Amino acid sequence: xxxxxxxxxxxxxxxxxxxxxxxxxxxxxxxxxxxxxxxxxxxxxxxxxxxxxxxxxxxxxxxxxxxxxxxxxxxxxxxxxxxxxxxxxxxxxxxxxxxxxxxxxxxxxxxxxxxxxxxxxxxxxxxxxxxxxxxxxxxxxxxxxxxxxxxxxxxxxxxxxxxxxxxxxxxxxxxxxxxxxxxxxxxxxxxxxxxxxxxxxxxxxxxxxxxxxxxxxxxxxxxxxxxxxxxxxxxxxxxxxxxxxxxxxxxxxxxxxxxxxxxxxxxxxxxxxxxxxxxxxxxxxxxxxxxxxxxxxxxxxxxxxxxxxxxxxxxxxxxxxxxxxxxxxxxxxxxxxxxxxxxxxxxxxxxxxxxxxxxxxxxxxxxxxxxxxxxxxxxxxxxxxxxxxxxxxxxxxxxxxxxxxxxxxxxxxxxxxxxxxxxxxxxxxxxxxxxxxxxxxxxxxxxxxxxxxxxxxxxxxxxxxxxxxxxxxxxxxxxxxxxxxxxxxxxxxxxxxxxxxxxxxxxxxxxxxxxxxxxxxxxxxxxxxxxxxxxxxxxxxxxxxxxxxxxxxxxxxxxxxxxxxxxxxxxxxxxxxxxxxxxxxxxxxxxxxxxxxxxxxxxxxxxxxxxxxxxxxxxxxxxxxxxxxxxxxxxxxxxxxxxxxxxxxxxxxxxxxxxxxxxxxxxxxxxxxxxxxxxxxxxxxxxxxxxxxxxxxxxxxxxxxxxxxxxxxx
Amino acid sequence: xxxxxxxxxxxxxxxxxxxxxxxxxxxxxxxxxxxxxxxxxxxxxxxxxxxxxxxxxxxxxxxxxxxxxxxxxxxxxxxxxxxxxxxxxxxxxxxxxxxxxxxxxxxxxxxxxxxxxxxxxxxxxxxxxx
Numbered sequence: 044x045x046x047x048x049x050x051x052x053x054x055x056x057x058x059x060x061x062x063x064x065x066x067x068x069x070x071x072x073x074x075x076x077x078x079x080x081x082x083x084x085x086x087x088x089x090x091x092x093x094x095x096x097x098x099x100x101x102x103x104x105x106x107x108x109x110x111x112x113x114x115x116x117x118x119x120x121x122x123x124x125x126x127x128x129x130x131x132x133x134x135x136x137x138x139x140x141x142x143x144x145x146x147x148x149x150x151x152x153x154x155x156x157x158x159x160x161x162x163x164x165x166x167x168x169x170x171x172x173x174x175x176x177x178x179x180x181x182x183x184x185x186x187x188x189x190x191x192x193x194x195x196x197x198x199x200x201x202x203x204x205x206x207x208x209x210x211x212x213x214x215x216x217x218x219x220x221x222x223x224x225x226x227x228x229x230x231x232x233x234x235x236x237x238x239x240x241x242x243x244x245x246x247x248x249x250x251x252x253x254x255x256x257x258x259x260x261x262x263x264x265x266x267x268x269x270x271x272x273x274x275x276x277x278x279x280x281x282x283x284x285x286x287x288x289x290x291x292x293x294x295x296x297x298x299x300x301x302x303x304x305x306x307x308x309x310x311x312x313x314x315x316x317x318x319x320x321x322x323x324x325x326x327x328x329x330x331x332x333x334x335x336x337x338x339x340x341x342x343x344x345x346x347x348x349x350x351x352x353x354x355x356x357x358x359x360x361x362x363x364x365x366x367x368x369x370x371x372x373x374x375x376x377x378x379x380x381x382x383x384x385x386x387x388x389x390x391x392x393x394x395x396x397x398x399x400x401x402x403x404x405x406x407x408x409x410x411x412x413x414x415x416x417x418x419x420x421x422x423x424x425x426x427x428x429x430x431x432x433x434x435x436x437x438x439x440x441x442x443x444x445x446x447x448x449x450x451x452x453x454x455x456x457x458x459x460x461x462x463x464x465x466x467x468x469x470x471x472x473x474x475x476x477x478x479x480x481x482x483x484x485x486x487x488x489x490x491x492x493x494x495x496x497x498x499x500x501x502x503x504x505x506x507x508x509x510x511x512x513x514x515x516x517x518x519x520x521x522x523x524x525x526x527x528x529x530x531x532x533x534x535x536x537x538x539x540x541x542x543x544x545x546x547x548x549x550x551x552x553x554x555x556x557x558x559x560x561x562x563x564x565x566x567x568x569x570x571x572x573x574x575x576x577x578x579x580x581x582x583x584x585x586x587x588x589x590x591x592x593x594x595x596x597x598x599x600x601x602x603x604x605x606x607x608x609x610x611x612x613x614x615x616x617x618x619x620x621x622x623x624x625x626x627x628x629x630x631x632x633x634x635x636x637x638x639x640x641x642x643x644x645x646x647x648x649x650x651x652x653x654x655x656x657x658x659x660x661x662x663x664x665x666x667x668x669x670x671x672x673x674x675x676x677x678x679x680x681x682x683x684x685x686x687x688x689x690x691x692x693x694x695x696x697x698x699x700x701x702x703x704x705x706x707x708x709x710x711x712x713x714x715x716x717x718x719x720x721x722x723x724x725x726x727x728x729x730x731x732x733x734x735x736x737x738x739x740x741x742x743x744x745x746x747x748x749x750x751x752x753x754x755x756x757x
Numbered sequence: 758x759x760x761x762x763x764x765x766x767x768x769x770x771x772x773x774x775x776x777x778x779x780x781x782x783x784x785x786x787x788x789x790x791x792x793x794x795x796x797x798x799x800x801x802x803x804x805x806x807x808x809x810x811x812x813x814x815x816x817x818x819x820x821x822x823x824x825x826x827x828x829x830x831x832x833x834x835x836x837x838x839x840x841x842x843x844x845x846x847x848x849x850x851x852x853x854x855x856x857x858x859x860x861x862x863x864x865x866x867x868x869x870x871x872x873x874x875x876x877x878x879x880x881x882x883x884x885x886x887x
Contacts, residue, residue: 205849277846277873284876382764398771406782413786414793425790426810428860428874435782567845569824641849659847663821703824705846 044098045110048189051095055142056183058088059176063169070165070238078165082153085168088175089146096143099136099188103129108199111192112136118199120595124212129202131215134336134351135188140216141332142178145171145223148252152227156248163245166234174226174329177358185351201595204622204641210270214263218290221260222328225293227252228300229325232318236369241376243308246317250304251730253321257297258726264290265719276619276642276657278565278707280715283432288411289331292404296324299400302393302450309455310390311380315370316397318377322366327404329359334411385457392450399443406435433560441495444553447546448502451509470504495557499550506547510540533728541729548722555714563709571701579708581654582606588660588699589616590692596620597635597688599660599695601702603645615645617658617704630673631684632691636662648713655707664700665691791860796830797837803863811841811861811868817853826875830857843870848877 062084069077099110103126108114116136117129130136149171156164182188228249235245267287268280281287300320306312333355370377383390409416410427417425452466477500478493486493510529517528533540564579575584584604591598600618604611624638645656662669672687679687793810794803803809811830816838819828826847831838833856841861851857860874 276849282876382760383767402778405779409782409786413790417787417790421787424793425787426793427786427790431786431789434785567824637852639850640852657846659821661821703821 044102044107045189045191048095048098048102049187051091051098052139052179052183052187052189055088055091055095055146056176056179058084058091059172059179062088062172063176066165066168066172070162070169075161078161078168081165081168081172082157085146085149085153085172085175088172089143089150092139092143092146092179095189096130096139099130099139100127103127106199108197109192109195110188111190112188114192114196114199116200116202118201121199121202122207124209125202125207128206128212128215130188131219132202132206132211133188135182135186135190137215137219138178138182138186139188141219141223142175142182144216144219145175145178145226148220148224148227149175149230152231152249152252160231160234160240160245160248162238163231163234163240166237167230170230170233171226174230177354181351181354185354198625200625201622204596204620204639205275207641208270208274210266210274214266214270217259217263217266218331221256221263221290222293222331224252224256224259225297225324225328227256228321229328232321232325233366233369236318236373239373239376241314241318241373243304243311246304246307250301253297253301253304254726254730257294257301258723258730260290260294260297261726262719262723264294265716269716272653272655272712273644273646274642276644276659276705278655278657278705280712283410283429285411286331286335288407289327289334292407292411293324293327293331295400295404295407296320296327299397299404300324302400303397306390306393312382312390313394313397314379315374315377318373319366319370320397320401322362322370326359326362326366329355329362333359387453387458387463389450389453389455389458392446392453396443396446396450399439399446403436403439403443406439407432437491440553440556441491441498444495444498444502444550447549448498448505451543451546452505466505466508469508470501473504474498474501476500489561492557492561495553499554502550503547506543509543513540537731537733538729541725541727541731544725544728545722546725548718548720548725551718551721552715553718555711555716555718558711558714559709563707566706567703568706569701569703572699576704576706578706579652580607581612581708583656583704583706585702585704586614588696588702589618590695591618592685592688592692596622597692598643599658599692600643601658601699601704603656603704605647605654613647613654615647615654615656617645617656618643619658619660621662630669630677631679632669632672632687635688636665636669650711650713652708652710653712655705655709657705659703659705660695661700661702665695668694795832795837796839797832797835799861799863799868800837800839803839803868805863805865808860808862808871809868810858811839812858813838813856815851815853815855815857819853826870830859839868840866841868841870843875845870845872845875847875850877851875 062081065077065084066081069075069079069081099112101107102110102113103117104123106113106117106119106126112133112135113129116133117126121129131140149168153164153168153171160167228246231245231249235241264287267290271282272278272280300317303313303317303320307314307317333352336351336355383394385391410432414424414426417423448470449467452470454462458466474497478497481487481493481496486496510532513532514525514528517523517532518525521528521531523531566576566578568576570576570585572585572587575582577583582605584606586602586604589598589600589602591600598618598620600616603615603617605613605615620641620643621635622639622641624634626634626637629637642657642659645658647654668691672691676683676687791808791810793812796811796813799809799811813830813832816829816831819826821827824844826843827840828843829838829840841859843859855877858876860871861868862871863869
């Protein structure tokens, strides 16, 4: 099987190289059969890589430790669900996943555009295959997942315990799907620039891919945040870690792109900006992959000692200079067909929204790469922390939420004072009432949070008003019931109303972020059973210690009783699992306490607040007993080892030493996930193909607009 | 006003604003940044009261003492080490031999970690050849 995997990878590299040559030759010579052959090479690449992925997945599921990768990242005791996900916990497996997903999306877009964009598609094919060749080359020469283990171990090391969370199955593939999907509009932009087809056709052909990339990357980021909150023992969902930032940057520029392309589609404006933005997004997506693998920045996620930094650096340099050259050399064809007529127009809101999003991206880029910038300028590596990021991102996010409300409420071209009054009166009242009510409730102590709540209420007001007006207009014509009118309204203009739902979801997310970061209460405390502590108005009592044993780990924990003003609120059971270390020198009991340890958070989630608890048992106090058991029974295995561990666990429950608890009461965290779900639903609605009648109408409307522009210029 | 002139004015105002904001960004990042340093550098030239981002590997023999974690951090490729006392969230992967990043201030002979600043690199992704 190893040989089959290796052969598939090598074949994939060859197919990608052939496809590049065929596509470029076909485009230059005008011979369609070569272009077709290049496109089919992409399909073949997807098929070959599917075989490679299937071979590796089968090896993980069968615990075939002759694969070095399987032995290093899985074991027979690893649950099947996590064995299936273990492939992408390694550098080699994640590279294979990257290139496989890329081949699938590339095949899909080239199939959908097989009869369109005849001049652009061959170059786009070559670019997509170029990425595939790069990643397949890395997998073949530098990080081959199909290496033989010598000797073959009887048991594997197992999946890193921190990664044993259901999100592991979906978070990495979502992020990689986002990154790889963003290469599709990138490739078509490059193709359009090379072929000098600078109208909006390439945008129309790839818009859904950009939207899908935005959606899956955004959902992937949120799932990562949720994973961090509900699983990791530090009590947060975002840490401004370089790798987190790396995923956020292309998402931000992608968001800007999805807005600014409407300017090009409707008014022929911002062509150069759109091309630059999508090229930058593609580069940032590759940079995200690079950051994890280069070890150039300190990050919790990094494959620190990897050797892949240099090839990535070469690729990124090539992409930046190549993109810059293409945009510069085509600047005459990228001139706008229309101009901004008024600062009070939807176009102006789009421009502002783009500036804020790109500004946010720049701030995050600067902060993320500041250690390198600082070292280059001063000779001393230095870094900026979360307070620095918050100083800039919070006001920018505030402006962004305001703009997401203003944009849909303002007319295209030029809004009059009357228009504005009509459109903004209701939403402004919603924002004002929210601000006044919350100020009276004591939120005024955090003015930025208060401003965010007001801005979110304003945006929600705009969305509700737009939906209400649409439904009312539709009912006036069709006499449908309100729910039927709403469904029909959204169906007829999915892009518009899906977008509005996304705005609403983002406003809800920002309410959650503002509330949880401004009003969170954290208390670190050391407690013995019977003692209690107060946090955020709640009384938390340590009732008793708990323990559990399994083949893989010893779990020690606590039962906590949470009450408020004498009323029982929740019973929480945070635990800490101690996984067995693979080291023959360790004793039968000590081996469990020298291995990995992970927290299981005790969480009571709610619409108003989350009560979050984590425990850190004092193993130091247990150490004399652990050492004594190891000394007396050094050869204990199997059942006898189990008895020793049971004795230790019983002792822990009977005479627990004081444990350190982290207790957090954080308001509205659930709103972040709820907002994500609303935004995700909006994204799906916008992504879903329009009904046939709407599709038929769209080209006609575009023709009319084009004709009108030509007439106005004549 | 002539539309072309109006557009030029808008462009200059936008550019001036962007330059001002970028200037503020650059100034604050250099003035508030924390120096990244290794244990040997810190041992040789750590200044009392100043904040540093210390990176290195955890030495065996760390202990929890009444909610405070006392440990030593050594150079990645060397033996020089400095003592750290830290109170706050301890990441799950923390243990001897792991690479950590922690923001510290010098207080006498000890380096005191800033609350919740301790980061331990994810070990599953931290080997040259997995």
